[in-house]
Amino acid sequence: MRIALIGYGKMGKAIEEIAVAKGHEIVLKITSSNTEEFTTEALQKADVAIEFTNPHSAVDNIKKCLDAGIPVACGSTGWLERWEEVIDYNVVKNGCFLFASNFSIGVNLFFELNSYLAGLMAPHTDYEVTTEEIHHTQKKDAPSGTAISLAEQILQQITRKKQWVNHISDNPTELEIISERIDPVPGTHKIKYQSDIDDIEIIHTAHNRKGFAGGAVLAAEFLHGRKGVYNMKQVLGL
Incomplete structure (x- = not known):
């Protein structure tokens, strides 16, 4: 599976380590220093995106992934006052979206x-x-x-x-x-x-970020090829 990492801080690097170990390929890494690479064309090289940035940019990042037709798993928090906006946007785009306040x-x-x-x-x-x-x-x-x-x-x-x-x-x-x-x-x-x-x-x-990162990769694997809105309960079958 080809993964786009939207946010490549400590969490993004932990996700990359686990994803690569499981045989996935990271085809895009976006940070605040290379936002010009965050394009529809670049996103469409991926099968799924994992978004870990901050409360101020998360919604725009999610929408950009949905615009590109790419399923997105979001772990950024602090933006949920705009939840309905994102869910409505996902419906309009016939997209696939998962939010987890914690992927662990x-x-x-x-x-x-x-x-x-x-x-x-x-x-x-x-x-x-x-x-x-x-x-x-x-x-x-x-x-x-x-x-x-x-x-x-x-x-x-x-x-x-x-x-x-x-x-x-x-x-x-x-x-x-x-x-x-x-x-x-x-x-x-x-x-x-x-x-x-x-x-x-x-x-x-x-004890470390491995639990969060491993859950994020599991969520990305779950989203691949799906449409709709999901959460970690569904990923884990709880």
């Missing part, structure tokens, strides 16, 4: 565990739930997309919580997401249920 297989299993645990804890109002995420200092958005996904899952199950906030809160209807930026942490997410009697915690700690 372990994190996606953690999502399933988080949702299940929140459902179990919902009736037990003596427990206060909080969330925490820690990333490296180059992480541009806070809270992380993964932390938002985890929080949204909790809000679906624990209805006494009405919204998440990215600060410490004494409002019982708000779900705290506490964000820290510490080098060289690739990503840690913690969900804590605390009562006067005991605490229950689940934690996912990434």
